[in-house]
Amino acid sequence: MSFKKIWERIVDSKYFSFGVTIVLFGILYAIGILNFKGFSKSQVFFNLFIDNAALIIATVGITFVLLIGGIDISIGSVVALTCMVSAQLMENTKLDAGIVTILVLIMGLAFGFIQGFLITKFNMQPFIVTLAGQFFARGLTCVISTDTINITNETYNAIASARIYLLPKGFISAGVLIAILTLIISTIVLRYTKFGRNIYALGGNEQSALLMGLPTGKTKIAAYTVCGFCSSLAGVVYSLIMLSGYPLHAVGMEMDAISSSVIGGTLLSGGVAFLPGTLFGVLIQGVIQTFITFNGRLSAWWTRIVIASLLCLFIVMQSLITKNRKRINSNN
Amino acid sequence: MPGNELLTMRGICKYFPGVKALQNVDFTLKSGEIHALVGENGAGKSTLIKVLTGVYPLDAGEIFMCGKQIEPHSPLDAQRENISTVYQEINLCPNLSVAENIFIGREPRKMRMIDWKTINKKAKELLNDLNLDIDVTKTLDSFPVAVQQMVAIARAIDIEAKVLILDEPTSSLDEVETQHLFTVVRKLKGKGLGIIFVTHFINQIYELCDRITILRNGELVGTYNTEELPRVQLISKMIGKELGDIQSVSKNEDVKSKEVYMTANNITSYGCINNFNLDIYKGEVLGFAGLLGSGRTETAEILFGINKPDKGSLSIEGKPVKFSDPSDAVNHKIAFCPEDRKTQGIIGDLSVRENIILAMQAKNGIWSHIPLKEQERIADEYIKLLQIKVSSKDQLIKNLSGGNQQKVIIARWLATNPYLLILDEPTRGIDIGTKAEIQKMIIELAKEKDMSVIFISSEIDEMIRTCTRLAVLRDREKVGELVGKDINSDEIMKTIAGGVDQ
Structure with missing residues (x-):
């Protein structure tokens, strides 16, 4: 077998873009270790997870929606709303932290369900419906309070500052635990349940899915519901870091989630995604931020510029993979 | 050998606003037979299939499956009655694996989790049965259309189909792939399935099918045993003209100038047209005759640069030309009126x-x-x-x-101001008066402006009236050229049918 053929095989493999994402993460991390003192500490690695726990959950949520070829741009606002409602309820009603958390999770679930219902039943553009959702959630957050509400609830603060040691000198937070659990459960759901496979089928070709007798409508609504739930779960994790409700929390988080998902190998046209890949999409963003922190002189906005180039790179790569596959086909 | 009656459709009627799509159509399918369903565009083939598979509700008539009356309301209903369809456009998911495409919706599970091992193993066995040995874990889009078609058939028969409908399954396959498909279809026939085969390819009907049902304008023309129906009669029944019943129409003058404007040398585009050679003269009206799917439109599209030929070349006035898109053709003074004016022609709001x-x-x-x-x-x-x-x-x-x-x-x-005007079905769905005007106009353009016109139509009458020369196509190949007195319906039908005068 010639080198070219082997290369074609590799590119054609299902896990090629997952591999590229991991290799890229590895390279970036290696550059960090070589350039900065202290980058090799295990806690630097764990901090990537701690800082981005909420984003990981949001990325899992958006990936469900991207898989069916849809989009949800209400995530950041729902995160802010969740923080605000949690803060308001805990501070001003003295409700138990556990009950508050369950309430806000139900709220996110309902929010996602309503958006999915509107999109599916009235055949509306997901962009417009979730744009309305974005305005609504952000507006509601500001109506509750335009000022910061700090969360002083003791249980909540205790959970927030809990350190779970994985190594003698490396710990993670409760939020990371939640994020990793969400990721694992979602990966299994997408791979091993009918609902998960229906999501892939729907994204591959909606018409075909319908003709094969799959419940396309229900699946679509469920995908948006999952995304809404993940948004509020991300909100809970975010509030554990911020310990406050504030109208400008998590502005634009949906865009970070979308870009992480795409860098992790998700196709915006639907039908293709691998959740562990999207985790590395988040971590790559995290590494770049860590660079800038370690460097100390660069503007934080450089993160965006690097991410922009990476996005371009990945989109071009994906289109080349698709082309390559077509070429192999026509050669067969 | 064909056995008992499996499926009976009786007195089927289907109306759309202003159109009688099906009128009192009867259809029977025996187990272990391959039954061709043929007819020109608008004859009602696909409407009949859609009624049977529950896509359209029927307005009158009855459907019996193994003697039991059924009323399918959706493709899923039809599947439950063991009627499976493989559509012309493959209705599978390109992003899923081959195995999953066969089993999705009916996945075997273990402890509520999808059992991938069993899926892959069963899929492999199923495809081996169809003489196909491929890696079933690869995604569907990594295989060519012929394999995808086979996967669609595998899915269809795994739903314990008794009736298998193949809707133009060969329209995008080449000869070898088609033969492979036929082997599989014969094997299924041997297992006692009733197979409805919808196609435009005359040769394939005679190669594969036991019986033929012909529809025309939503009405049943008849059901015949294949060996008892000569090709010429099949064509005349499809088109609705008995041989020799058309009086010869006075034609326009033969073209005097014999200057070649455009030449097609050995044009081949896989799945569209094979080895197509043609000289187009100035001032002639050249007809492309042939049944739907014979490659008429595809050839015209190559001449206008919409599709690029895989082999062969084009030249204009002796100079070779290459069109990378239609605007190149326009710059070479070629014009093209497409077949479907609603979607490809007019811009309604201008x-x-x-x-x-x-x-x-x-x-x-x-x-x-x-x-x-x-x-x-x-x-x-x-x-x-x-x-x-x-x-x-x-x-x-x-x-x-x-x-x-x-x-x-x-x-x-x-x-x-084109030198070559290509008109693809310019008179479809137009009243008779306007039709005649357009025909007259075509003749005048060629005569007075010395324009070359390529005229494509399904109506033989119209071709006889307007064309000075006819290129006859069958099954994606040019099978003959007719000029002068030879342009009459007998000759045209004979040439389309394969030159056999039976």
Whole structure:
């Protein structure tokens, strides 16, 4: 077998873009270790997870929606709303932290369900419906309070500052635990349940899915519901870091989630995604931020510029993979 | 050998607003037979299939499956009654694995989790049964269309089908792939399935099918045993003309100038047309005759640069040319009126004037403004020339009748002063009066302006009346050329059927 053929095989493999994402993460991390003192500490690695726990959950949520070829741009606002409602309820009603958390999770679930219902039943553009959702959630957050509400609830603060040691000198937070659990459960759901496979089928070709007798409508609504739930779960994790409700929390988080998902190998046209890949999409963003922190002189906005180039790179790569596959086909 | 009656459809009627799509159609399918369902466009084949598979509700009639009356309301219902369909466009998910495409919706599970091992193993066995040995864990889109078709069939028969409907399964397959498909279909026939085979390819009907049911204009023409129906009769029954019942029509003068304008050398485009050779003379009306799917439209599209040929070359006035897109063809003074004017021709929300100058504008480039006065002059000229019935040249084109819309599109291309005008089914769905006007216009354009016209039509009458030469196509190949006195319906049908006078 010639080198070219082997290369074609590799590119054609299902896990090629997952591999590229991991290799890229590895390279970036290696550059960090070589350039900065202290980058090799295990806690630097764990901090990537701690800082981005909420984003990981949001990325899992958006990936469900991207898989069916849809989009949800209400995530950041729902995160802010969740923080605000949690803060308001805990501070001003003295409700138990556990009950508050369950309430806000139900709220996110309902929010996602309503958006999915509107999109599916009235055949509306997901962009417009979730744009309305974005305005609504952000507006509601500001109506509750335009000022910061700090969360002083003791249980909540205790959970927030809990350190779970994985190594003698490396710990993670409760939020990371939640994020990793969400990721694992979602990966299994997408791979091993009918609902998960229906999501892939729907994204591959909606018409075909319908003709094969799959419940396309229900699946679509469920995908948006999952995304809404993940948004509020991300909100809970975010509030554990911020310990406050504030109208400008998590502005634009949906865009970070979308870009992480795409860098992790998700196709915006639907039908293709691998959740562990999207985790590395988040971590790559995290590494770049860590660079800038370690460097100390660069503007934080450089993160965006690097991410922009990476996005371009990945989109071009994906289109080349698709082309390559077509070429192999026509050669067969 | 064909056994008992498996499926019986009796007195099937289906109406759409203003159209009787099916009128009192009877159809029977025996187990272990391959039954061809044929007819020209609009004959009602696909309506019949859609009624059977529950896509359309029927307005009258009964369907019996193994003696039991059934009323499918959706494709899923039909599947439950063991009726499976493989559609022309493959209805599978390209992003899923081959195995999953066969089993999705009916996945075997272990402890509520999908059992991938069993899926892959079963899929492998199922495809081996169809003489296909591929890696079933690869995604569907990594395989060519022929394999995808086979996967669709595997899915269809795994739903314990008793009736298998194949809707034009060979339209995108090449010869070898088609033969492979036939082997599989014969194997299924041997297992006692009843197979309904919808196709436009005459040769394939005679190669594969036991019986033929012919529909025309929504009515049943008849059901025949294949060996008892000669090809020429099949064609005449499909088209609705008995041989020799058309009187010869006075034709326009033969072309005097024998100057070649355009030549196609050995044009091949896989799945569209094979080894196509043709000289197009100046001032002639050249007809492309053949049944739907014979490669008429595909060839025209190659001449206009919409599709690129895989082999062969084109030349204009002796000089080789290569079209990378239609605008190249336009620059070589070629014009093309597509088959489906609603989707490919008119721009409904623009006025008649704007629709007429569109091609001219495109040819001149978007930056060169054509003054309004000039636009109006051109619009008026062609409205008068083609006798387009409009209330004003600024009327929206969507408010015109079909015939007048067609005239506007022809005007659009005439405004570019083409040397070669390609008209694909310009008279479909147009009343008889306008039809005659368009035919007259075509003859005049060729005669007076020395324009070459390629005229494609399913109506043989029309071809006989207008064409000075006919290229006859069958199954994606040119099988003959007719000139002068040979342009009559007997000869045309014989040539389409394969030159056998039976």
